[in-house]
Amino acid sequence: MSTSDGRPTGVTHAGRVLHAGLHLLDRQIVEQGTGRMAGKVDDVELALDEDVPVVRALLTGPAGWGPRLPGLLGRLVTSVHHRLHPAEDPQPVAIDMTHVVDIDSAVHVDDQDLGDQGLGEWLDQHFIGRIPGAGDATE
Amino acid sequence: MRLSELLGREVRDADNEYVGTVADLVLVQDGPLRGPYAASLRISGLILVERRHVRLLGYERDVLPVAFRWLLKRLAGRISYVPWEAVDLDEASVTLSVRTADLVEHDPAYRRRTS
């Protein structure tokens, strides 16, 4: 079913039209205020059981992209991640859509301590942070 | 459900005939307001491609160079749009309540013509 000019029906133009795979999946997440990079959208949580099916949250972290790699590689990455992660059944970091400020070439979220920083923080504490000059900006 | 679980899933029509696979979801930003910034992204429908394992690379939004569009169209087979109301999901499959013959071809240029 379509309108006379070929528009798919069910798509109103009251709101912006996006494509989930194209505009959300694998996009860079950027913190709005600081401009800091907070990972990629490794997967998207859909709320299909509600009255109006919507996108619920963005998922990021190895628990998000691991399963998307094919076959053996995917299982390997997921099991290594499970081993190293302190929690029992590690879930990807979920960024609820209420935090999404804007979507253009990247997904802009409001500032909060989010994104999967596990590895980064560990390296900062135990390695990089200990080298002299690590806290100095070069700008 | 995660998006990655839905993408690439096989789709059958009302007669249980194979239609294609899920290539993408169309979202419209007019859902219930959640949070301070914008309306939520309502799932309005699916985009299906006839052949498997074809990435649309943005063809469905009409943002490819001409040469690619032609090539992609040939590789993908039929590209259709199905409104969410006609979609029935369960754990492993996607079924439509319409027949393949009734499917509307997805027109990527709609965005350009209406903007």
Added chain:
Amino acid sequence: MKKYLAVTLGILTAIGGFVDIGDLVTNALVGARFGMRLAWVVVVGVLGIIVFAEMSGRIAAVSGRATFDLVRERLGPRAALVGLVGSFLVTGLTLTAELGGVSLAVELAFGINYLLVIPWVMVLAWLVVWRVKFNTMETGFGLLGLFLVVFVVALVAAAPDWSALGAQVSTPRPPPSEDWPTYAYYAIALFGAAMTPYEVFFFSSGGVEEHWSAKDLTLSKLNVFLGFPLGGTLSLSIAAVAAVTFLPRGIQVDNLGQTVLPVAVYLGKVGLALVLIGVFAATFGATLETLLSCGYSVAQYFGWQWGKMVRPRQDARFHTVLIAVLVVGAMTLLTTVDPVKVTEYSVVFSAVALPLTYLPILIVANDPDYLGRRTNGPFANLLGVSYLVLILVASLAAVPLMIWTKAGQ
């Protein structure tokens, strides 16, 4: 003055692409064996990298997204991972070679065995990426690398038979002493070197490091249209000088010493000193370019914070990758493998990396969500698609030719 120095990003990028250690020796080798009969490949390569670097620079300026961001986003995590592994291997192997190149330059200048120099080069390279401002690094090595212009001076001083050289340029076929498969192999090697992916990784990420915005589009174009032709010119002059010096005598070139020898012959000690400064700067600049590109591509695949524009503590993963690559590279060299041979093997991985890198750039350059009104015009698309086809052909032929000709033997 500052305005004129703003083109040094393009110059440094081009240096890493056209006169790094692999190219320094390969261009001389090609000149000594084929004369200028492969010059057309350099021209084709320069145009190709201009087309894609302009696009990736435009994307970086308008949207703030560097190239590897686009690769994962358009091709998905699986294909992009293949691209990442391919690019990382090419860039990592090249980095290893560049560390060797810098050490060899020092050996030529001061007589110290290059193996002893390697650890110092490694430490120096790390200090630069750890502490030195991106802009300072770019300007410093970009300008010092221009000392390689001495090759052009040497060519003129050699008073060659210009019409003979010209005749070679316009004969795109192998000379009697060589065969077509070898000619084709070197054509692909030169083309692959001109369009090697780390150039666009470095250029686009460098644009973001320099905080380019839409206002800097002209600057980005200037960088591209100045830097790469300059790089190509240096490439050609190295080949020409070798052609004039070695071809008539049937001498084959396979090391850095022979590459710079003609400069010493025609310009004496002064010329040699100047060219060695240029070689040191170019190989060190290429070291930095490949090193940073390893970090950029990995970080941009995973979405990690990257860059010299933030404190190291804020992109610990990025800096860890840099350190790891440097250490592995230096250790590989200490096994006394020939640095120049290392770049030959990277040709194999280039075959995979090139199409997977350039296809997303062309696609995104057409996307108004990224570029607004500044998407590609039909001419840019025509060039882009044509070069993509050329890249695919080169990629498919690279490995078979390499095996068939035993890497140009």
